[in-house]
Amino acid sequence: MKTIHRILFTFLIFFLALLAALPIALCLPSAALAAESDLARVPPGGRLPRFVDDKGLLTTAQGLELTAKLDEISERHRFDTVVAVVHSLKSGSNKGREVRLYAADFLEQNGFGFGQDLDGIILLLATEDRDFGFATFGFGLKAFTDPGQVYLEKLFLPHLKSDEYFKAFMAYSDAVDDFLTKAKAGTPYDLGNIPLTAGELAEYRFWATIGSLVAALAIALIVTGIWKRQLKTVRVENFANAYIREGSMAVTASRDIFLHRQVHKTKRPKSESKGGGGGSFRSSSGRSSSGRSGKY
Numbered sequence: 001m002k003t004i005h006r007i008l009f010t011f012l013i014f015f016l017a018l019l020a021a022l023p024i025a026l027c028l029p030s031a032a033l034a035a036e037s038d039l040a041r042v043p044p045g046g047r048l049p050r051f052v053d054d055k056g057l058l059t060t061a062q063g064l065e066l067t068a069k070l071d072e073i074s075e076r077h078r079f080d081t082v083v084a085v086v087h088s089l090k091s092g093s094n095k096g097r098e099v100r101l102y103a104a105d106f107l108e109q110n111g112f113g114f115g116q117d118l119d120g121i122i123l124l125l126a127t128e129d130r131d132f133g134f135a136t137f138g139f140g141l142k143a144f145t146d147p148g149q150v151y152l153e154k155l156f157l158p159h160l161k162s163d164e165y166f167k168a169f170m171a172y173s174d175a176v177d178d179f180l181t182k183a184k185a186g187t188p189y190d191l192g193n194i195p196l197t198a199g200e201l202a203e204y205r206f207w208a209t210i211g212s213l214v215a216a217l218a219i220a221l222i223v224t225g226i227w228k229r230q231l232k233t234v235r236v237e238n239f240a241n242a243y244i245r246e247g248s249m250a251v252t253a254s255r256d257i258f259l260h261r262q263v264h265k266t267k268r269p270k271s272e273s274k275g276g277g278g279g280s281f282r283s284s285s286g287r288s289s290s291g292r293s294g295k296y
Contacts, residue, residue: 039102039105039106039109039110040109040110041110042110042111045111046110046111047110047111047112048110048111048112049067050067050070050071050074050080050081050082050083050112051063051066051067051070051082051083051084051169052082052083052084052085052086053084053085054085054086054087055085055086055087055127057085057125057127057165058165058166058169062166066083066166066169066170066173069170069173070082070083070173073173073176073177073180074114074120077177077180077184078114078115078119079114079119079120079121079138079139079140079143079176079180080107080112080113080114080118080119080120080121080122081120081121081173081176081177082107082112082120082121082122082123083122083123083124083169083172083173084103084106084122084123084124084125085124085125085127086124086125086126086127087126087127087128088126088127088128088129089102089126089131090128090129098133098277098293099124099125099126099131099132099133099293100133100134100135100278100281100289100291100292100293101133101135101281101283101284101293102124102126102133103122103123103124103133103134103135103291104122104135104137104281104283104284104287104289104291105283105284105285106122106124107120107121107122107135107137108137108283108284108285108287113137113138114138115138117137117138117139118137118138118287119137119138119139119140120136120137120138120140121134121135121136121137121140121144121176122134122135122136123156123169123172125160125296129295130295130296131293131294131295131296132157132160132293132294132295132296133291133292133293133294134149134152134291134292135283135289135290135291136289136290136291137283137287137288137289139180139183140290141280141288141289141290142183142188143179143180143182143183143188144179144188144290145188145189145190146278146279146290147189147190147191147194148179148188148189148190148194149278149290149291149292150278150292151189151194151197152172152175152176152179152189153292153294154197155171155172155174155175155197156168156169156171156172156175157294157296159171160296161296277292277293278291278292278293279292
C-alpha cells in the first residue's frame with residue numbers, strides 16, 4: 001500500500017513540474033525569434049521613436065535635435081521620416097539580406113507610416129559592415145523615383161563615408177523635406193529636373209576653368225605662330241621639289257610592297273556589379289516598396 005502511495009505521489013510531483021515548465025518552453029521559440037529578427041520592437045498599435053540609435057553614434061543633444069526635426073517633417077507632410085542604426089544583419093533570418101529589405105520590414109513592423117499605404121521612408125545603417133539602405137512606401141513611390149533616389153543618395157552618402165553621422169542624417173532629413181515638397185507640387189525629382197549637387201557643381205566649375213585656360217592658350221599659340229611665319233622670307237622645306245626641273249623626271253612604274261603587320265589584342269574587361277541595388281521590390285508582407293542599398 002505504501003508503495004502505491006509513493007508511486008502516486010511521485011507521479012503527481014512529475015505532473016506538477018511538467019505543468020510549471022510548459023509555459024517556459026512555449027516562450028523560448030518566440031524569445032529566440034525576437035533575438036534573431038530584431039525587427040518588431042513594439043506591440044501592435046505602438047510606434048518607436050523616429051530616430052533609433054542602437055550604436056550610440058550621436059550625442060544625446062544631437063539625437064534630440066534630429067528626432068525633433070524628423071517629427072516636424074513627418075507631421076507637416078503626414079509622411080513618416082525615420083532613421084535607424086543597428087549593429088549587424090548577419091544573424092538569423094536576416095543573414096545575407098539587402099539592407100533596403102530589412103529597412104522596409106523595420107518600418108512596417110514598428111508602427112511607422114501614415115494611412116493605409118504606410119506613407120513613409122526610412123534610412124537604416126548596419127554599422128558592422130558599413131551597410132546602408134533606405135526604403136519608402138505609399139506616396140514615397142511617387143516622390144522618390146529611381147533617378148531621384150540616386151540623387152538623394154548623393155546628398156547624404158559623402159557625410160556617411162566621412163563618419164559625419166549627424167551631418168548625414170540632417171542632410172537626409174532636409175532632402176526628404178525637399179523631395180516631398182517637389183512631389184506635392186507635381187514635379188518630383190526625375191530625369192530632366194535633377195540638379196547638380198554642391199560637389200558636382202564645384203567639380204564642373206573646376207573643369208570649366210581648366211578648359212577655358214587651355215582654349216585661351218591654344219588660341220594664343222595659333223596667333224603667335226601665324227605672326228612668326230609672316231616674319232620669315234625663307235622657310236624650311238621637307239622636300240626637294242624646288243630643285244627639280246619640271247619634266248625632267250618621269251616615274252614609269254610604282255608598287256606597294258607589304259612587309260609585315262603587327263596586331264595588338266586587348267582583353268575586354270567584364271562588367272561587375274558591386275554593392276547592393278535599387279528599384280522596386282516587395283516587403284515581407286507583400287506591400288509595394290522601393291529603395292536602395294549600398295556601402296558607406
